[in-house]
Amino acid sequence: MLLSNISQGQDNKVNLWEGVAVAREVDEATDVTFEVFGPETHVTAVVPMALGLVEKPTSVAVQPAAKAIDGKPSSNKDEGIVRVSDNTRCIVYGLLQRTVQGMLDFDYLCN
Numbered sequence: 784m785l786l787s788n789i790s791q792g793q794d795n796k797v798n799l800w801e802g803v804a805v806a807r808e809v810d811e812a813t814d815v816t817f818e819v820f821g822p823e824t825h826v827t828a829v830v831p832m833a834l835g836l837v838e839k840p841t842s843v844a845v846q847p848a849a850k851a852i853d854g855k856p857s858s859n860k861d862e863g864i865v866r867v868s869d870n871t872r873c874i875v876y877g878l879l880q881r882t883v884q885g886m887l888d889f890d891y892l893c894n
Contacts, residue, residue, distance in 0.1 A: 799821070800821065803819055806819040818839070824840075830874050833874055834874070
């Protein structure tokens with residue numbers, strides 16, 4: 784079975800789409816609830832969905848390329864910027880524990 788190969792760390796030559804399909808099958812076969820997103824969903828879109836700030840898409844739609852914007856800021860105001868508070872949550876993408884720990888240490892040292 785593909786999952787046993789993955790859990791044993793064997794080189795199984797699974798392509799990305801097969802891996803996403805296997806992850807979705809595991810989601811359906813187990814009682815563990817998780818979401819599976821493929822490369823069609825950018826990681827910065829996953830975070831707001833995980834926090835419940837944005838609804839999850841029901842189907843994959845190709846987004847048109849963004850137009851270039853003028854390099855000058857439209858205003859100097861910081862309205863709408865979310866500040867960090869005691870209730871701020873963080874999602875660490877990938878295995879970046881060392882990086883996050885470094886940021887926490889820096890923040891602690893700076894009070």
